[in-house]
Amino acid sequence: MAHTIDISVVPPPLKSDWNPPAPSGNSVSPLVERRLLPAGPAYLAHVKRAVHKLTFEEHDKHVEAENERLGLNGTGANGEDDLGVGDEEEPEDLLTLDAKEWKKQDHYAVLGLSHLRYKATDDQIKIAHRKKVLKHHPDKKAGIAGDSNDDGFFKCIQKAMEVLTNPERRRQFDSVDPHYEDxxxxxxxxxxxxxxxxxxxxxxxxxxxxxxxxxxxxxxxxxxxxxxxxxxxxxxxxxxxxxxxxxxxxxxxxxxxxxxxxxxxxxxxxxxxxxxxxxxxxxxxxxxxxxxxxxxxxxxxxxxxxxKQEEKEAREAKKKGKTGAANGLSAKQKEEEEKKKAKEEAKRKEEEDTIARAEAKKAKAAAANAAKKARRAARATEDGTPA
Structure with a gap:
């Protein structure tokens, strides 16, 4: 339990030679009306609480959630978004690289950009390099006992930055990227x-x-x-x-x-x-x-x-369509042929009937003439005169 202690404060007495200051002869400047505009984090927090109708506790929870989200996305301590680069795990074999063998090294892995590789932007490369330098600069390890390769790895970091920030050399490295060769x-x-x-x-x-x-x-x-x-x-x-x-x-x-x-x-x-x-x-x-x-x-x-199967089926369907069309045309031609034959048969019968009627008419006329001659011959016989 907290204890409260009251301490009496007694101001020191005035000096014996102290005199109040003489009044100034300058006139007081006239009053000017100024319009003050609210601004700042406190005012923005107040507006957010008022608009969303939040209590102070609810607002604090929202702020914490937002900070966690920014932390997952890689927001540094200074509030600058580091794009989530340069924080990859550094295995022991990576930290013990020989700076002289820089051509055999994976520069993206050195800068912590293994997950991005050729897709890494220039800004991401610069941010990753800055984070690696702050972490592995030799001055930070000065005076620490033990064998450390931070100086050699720092040189690897500088070489990786040199290669990846040069467009031509980066393209050459991307051409033989050991990750993709595997x-x-x-x-x-x-x-x-x-x-x-x-x-x-x-x-x-x-x-x-x-x-x-x-x-x-x-x-x-x-x-x-x-x-x-x-x-x-x-x-x-x-x-x-x-x-x-x-x-x-x-x-x-x-x-x-x-x-x-x-x-x-x-x-x-x-x-x-x-x-x-x-x-x-x-x-x-x-x-x-x-x-x-x-x-x-x-x-x-x-x-x-x-x-190929679709083309084969299309050809067969087309062929069947042509066959069906050909069969339909033959039936039509056959019907026309039958009509033509019927018409010719009717015409032939009509001609035969016409010829038969003409012959019957001739036969009838011949019979009439023969009967007429026979009657004349009979009358002549009866009269006794030659026909």
């Missing part, structure tokens, strides 16, 4: 494709492969693998793009360094020639590697089989 072997084999029973195996395993390779394309955007129901035009466009893939990937980063201090021109020319030859060889091998991936994907793509 992933290049993770391509499905023909045996795996043949033995799988998963209908989505092709898309699950080949889609990440083409996404990784797309970063080297000079032409953007790059068509991705797509889904099973992609149209024939999309599938053909995808393979046409990847069979004509224009890669900016280069291998200068792996060039053999010319011996420092060497003044021998022949040595320099030989080294440069050797480096150029090695770059061309690696470029050729990389092109063949990518072409092999595209060939394998084309041979295993289930959409090719689906498109």
């Amino acid at each position: 992933l290049e072997s993770e391509v499905p084999t023909e045996k795996q494709i043949k033995n799988t029973k998963d209908p989505q195996f092709f898309f699950k395993n080949f889609a990440p492969v083409f996404e990784r390779e797309a970063r080297f394309s000079r032409k953007q955007p790059v068509p991705m693998l797509g889904a099973y129901d992609a149209s024939k035009q999309e599938v053909e466009g995808f393979y046409d793009f990847w069979y004509n893939f224009d890669s900016w990937r280069s291998f200068e980063y792996l060039d053999k360094e010319i011996n420092e201090g060497s003044d021998n021109r022949d040595d320099k020319r030989y080294t440069e020639k050797k480096n150029k030859s090695e770059r061309a060889r690696r470029k050729k091998e990389d092109t063949a590697r990518l072409r092999g991936i595209v060939d394998l994907a084309l041979a295993a793509d289930p959409r090719i089989k689906r498109i």
